[in-house]
Amino acid sequence: MDTDQSVNVTYPPRVARTRRPEVRGPEIARAALELFVTRGFAATKLEDVAKAAGVSKGLPYLYFKNKEELFKAVIAEAIGEPLGQATEFVDSYEGSTEDLLRDLVVRFRAFAESPLGGVIKLILAEAGNFPEVARFYCSTFELRGRDLFAKTLRRGIARGEVRPIADIDAAAIVVAQPLAMHSVWLRSLAPFDEQAPTSDAFYAAYLDLILKSLRP
Numbered sequence: 001m002d003t004d005q006s007v008n009v010t011y012p013p014r015v016a017r018t019r020r021p022e023v024r025g026p027e028i029a030r031a032a033l034e035l036f037v038t039r040g041f042a043a044t045k046l047e048d049v050a051k052a053a054g055v056s057k058g059l060p061y062l063y064f065k066n067k068e069e070l071f072k073a074v075i076a077e078a079i080g081e082p083l084g085q086a087t088e089f090v091d092s093y094e095g096s097t098e099d100l101l102r103d104l105v106v107r108f109r110a111f112a113e114s115p116l117g118g119v120i121k122l123i124l125a126e127a128g129n130f131p132e133v134a135r136f137y138c139s140t141f142e143l144r145g146r147d148l149f150a151k152t153l154r155r156g157i158a159r160g161e162v163r164p165i166a167d168i169d170a171a172a173i174v175v176a177q178p179l180a181m182h183s184v185w186l187r188s189l190a191p192f193d194e195q196a197p198t199s200d201a202f203y204a205a206y207l208d209l210i211l212k213s214l215r216p
Contacts (some may be wrong), residue, residue: 010193025063028053029073032060036074037118041126046070071126071133078119079141082111083148090148090155097156098211104152105179109203121184149175156214163216175210182206 027105031053040086040181046060046067053060093100111117127134150172154164165171182202190196196206 023072024053024055024059026077028055028060028063028077029070031079032070033074033078033119034115036122037115041067041071041122042129068121068133070131071130072136073134075119075123075137075141078116082107082116083141083144086148090152095154097159097161097212100152100213101175101211102149102207103209104142105203108179109199112179112186117183118187120180121187123182134187146172146176153214160216162214178206 028049032044032049033126035048035052039048047057047072050057051058056137060070064073087102090100090104093103095103101159112120123134127137144171150168153165153168153171153175157164157168180201186199
């Protein structure tokens with residue numbers, strides 16, 4: 001009796017592993033962010049972005065109708081999530097307002113000193129050349145970030161931890177803008193300033209001035 005029995009095994013066809021379309025847009029934006037920050041917006045071509053993202057040359061055009069729309073996506077990719085997390089942090093915070101401000105500064109510093117922080121300098125550098133992008137940033141993110149500090153100041157006033165302030169919205173700008181400008185300064189003039197203070201010294205001086213000025 002022949003015991004050699006052949007068994008025919010049918011294997012399923014191999015399916016190419018592809019990234020989902022909804023994933024590619026953010027991937028392209030992340031690749032563009034790094035290139036825009038390191039090379040500059042004007043010097044970066046969409047073909048360079050496609051290569052960095054590992055996609056075909058024409059794919060970015062399927063997701064972004066032009067370079068300005070990609071710039072907006074880069075801003076959203078860099079700032080959207082950190083800003084959303086900061087908003088949740090402020091809304092759920094249970095400590096004193098001084099501690100909240102200190103913790104907010106720590107969070108902002110972590111963002112500003114990360115590769116994502118370079119987007120602030122990029123926005124300011126290109127605002128005059130691309131006013132629509134600048135308007136998008138101001139209306140979508142700048143106002144939300146400013147409101148975060150305004151909300152913190154109102155919280156402190158309501159708890160008797162911050163002195164009354166006549167114009168809270170203006171005060172929020174005064175509190176927020178030095179942080180943003182320091183992030184830009186680190187990536188522009190600081191490397192050429194032999195007497196530049198360390199980041200530790202800057203943030204310590206900033207908190208000392210701001211917190212003392214806000215106390216009742």
